[in-house]
Amino acid sequence: MIAIPPIAADRLPALLRAMPKAELHMHIEGSLEPELIFALAQRNGVALPYASVDALRQAYAFTNLQSFLDIYYAGASVLLKEQDFYDMAWAYLLRAQADHVLHTEMFFDPQTHTARGVSMATVVNGLHRACMDARTQLGVSASLILCFLRHLSEEEAFETLEQALPHRDQFIGVGLDSSEVGHPPEKFARVFARCRELGFHLVAHAGEEGPPAYVWTALDLLKVERIDHGVQSTRDPALMRRLAQDRIPLTVCPLSNLKLCVFPSLSEHNLGALLDAGLAATVNSDDPAYFGGYLNENFTQTFAATGLGAQHAYQLARNSFEAAFVDAGARRAWLDQVDACFAAAA
Numbered sequence: 001m002i003a004i005p006p007i008a009a010d011r012l013p014a015l016l017r018a019m020p021k022a023e024l025h026m027h028i029e030g031s032l033e034p035e036l037i038f039a040l041a042q043r044n045g046v047a048l049p050y051a052s053v054d055a056l057r058q059a060y061a062f063t064n065l066q067s068f069l070d071i072y073y074a075g076a077s078v079l080l081k082e083q084d085f086y087d088m089a090w091a092y093l094l095r096a097q098a099d100h101v102l103h104t105e106m107f108f109d110p111q112t113h114t115a116r117g118v119s120m121a122t123v124v125n126g127l128h129r130a131c132m133d134a135r136t137q138l139g140v141s142a143s144l145i146l147c148f149l150r151h152l153s154e155e156e157a158f159e160t161l162e163q164a165l166p167h168r169d170q171f172i173g174v175g176l177d178s179s180e181v182g183h184p185p186e187k188f189a190r191v192f193a194r195c196r197e198l199g200f201h202l203v204a205h206a207g208e209e210g211p212p213a214y215v216w217t218a219l220d221l222l223k224v225e226r227i228d229h230g231v232q233s234t235r236d237p238a239l240m241r242r243l244a245q246d247r248i249p250l251t252v253c254p255l256s257n258l259k260l261c262v263f264p265s266l267s268e269h270n271l272g273a274l275l276d277a278g279l280a281a282t283v284n285s286d287d288p289a290y291f292g293g294y295l296n297e298n299f300t301q302t303f304a305a306t307g308l309g310a311q312h313a314y315q316l317a318r319n320s321f322e323a324a325f326v327d328a329g330a331r332r333a334w335l336d337q338v339d340a341c342f343a344a345a346a
C-alpha cells in the first residue's frame with residue numbers, strides 16, 4: 001500500500017483508464033455485440049427475430065434481471081461451432097487489453113448451449129483456446145469459471161458438472177447465475193460441495209435482486225470465496241460486518257445495476273458505501289454488450305456520477321488483484337504495477 005495524494009478531478013478519468021486492473025465478473029455470452037450476433041447468425045444460418053442490428057439494440061431496454069435474461073439467451077442462440085466461441089471470447093479479450101485489464105476471469109453458461117445440442121467440448125475448447133492466445137498474443141491473463149443456471153434443477157447442474165469434468169483443466173471454478181429471486185443458493189448446496197471436493201474455486205451471484213439472506217447462504221452453505229454483485233448487503237448491518245471482517249470480495253457491476261434498475265441512478269449506487277465500510281468491492285462489467293460499456297466505462301461513469309476519488313480508484317484496482325484466483329507471485333507482481341501506476345500519477 002502507498003499513500004495516494006489527491007489527484008485533480010479532470011485527471012481522474014485518464015488514471016482510471018490507465019490503471020492496471022483485473023476483471024472478475026463478466027459473462028462471456030454478455031460480451032456478444034449485436035454486430036457479432038448478426039454476423040454469426042448469417043455464418044450459421046440461424047434466423048433471428050430482429051430485422052437489423054439497430055432493431056436488436058433497441059430491444060435493450062430492461063426493467064429487471066429477467067427482462068434482460070430473455071434477450072441474452074436469445075442472443076446466445078447464434079453460437080454453434082467452436083470457432084464461434086473463440087471469436088466471441090477474442091473480441092472481448094481485445095477490449096479487455098484496451099482497458100488495461102491484465103487478468104480476467106470469464107464466466108460461461110454451458111447449459112445455454114448444451115440445451116441447444118452444442119457439446120460441452122465445443123464450448124469449452126473454443127473459449128479456452130482464446131484464453132491461451134490472449135496470454136501469448138495480448139499479454140492478458142485469462143481463465144474460465146463455469147456457471148450453473150439457477151433456474152434449472154440441481155440434477156441438471158450435476159449433469160453439467162459430469163459433462164464438464166473431462167475439461168476440468170480448462171476452467172478454474174464454478175459459479176451460479178441466471179434468475180435469482182426464488183432460486184436461493186441452498187438449492188445447489190450439494191453441487192457446490194462436490195465442486196469443492198474437486199478443488200474448484202467457488203463463487204455465486206447473490207444479493208443482486210435477491211435479499212441479504214441469499215448472501216448469507218452463499219457464504220455459509222455454498223462456501224463461496226467471492227460474492228457476485230452483493231449490493232443488497234447494505235440492508236443487513238450484521239452481514240456488512242461479516243463481509244468486512246472476512247474480506248469477502250464483492251464483484252460489483254455498476255452499469256449492470258443501473259440498466260437492470262437495481263438502483264434508480266448511478267449517483268445513488270452504493271459502491272462508495274461498500275468501500276467505506278471496509279468491504280473488498282471490485283468493479284466489473286457483467287454483460288458489457290448489453291449494459292452500455294466495458295470495464296473502463298464502468299469506472300469512469302461511476303466515478304463521475306458518485307464523486308469517488310483517487311483513493312477509491314487505488315483501492316478498487318488493488319482489490320481486483322487481491323480477489324483474483326491467481327498464485328501469490330502473479331498477484332504480487334500486479335499489485336506492484338498498481339502501486340507504480342499511482343506513484344507515477346501523484
Ligand code: HPA
Nearest residue numbers: 027177178179205286287
Ligand atoms: N445476473 C444473473 N445472471 C446473469 C447475469 C446477471 O447479472 N448476467 C448474465 N447472467
Ligand code: ZN
Nearest residue numbers: 027177228286
Ligand atoms: Zn453477472
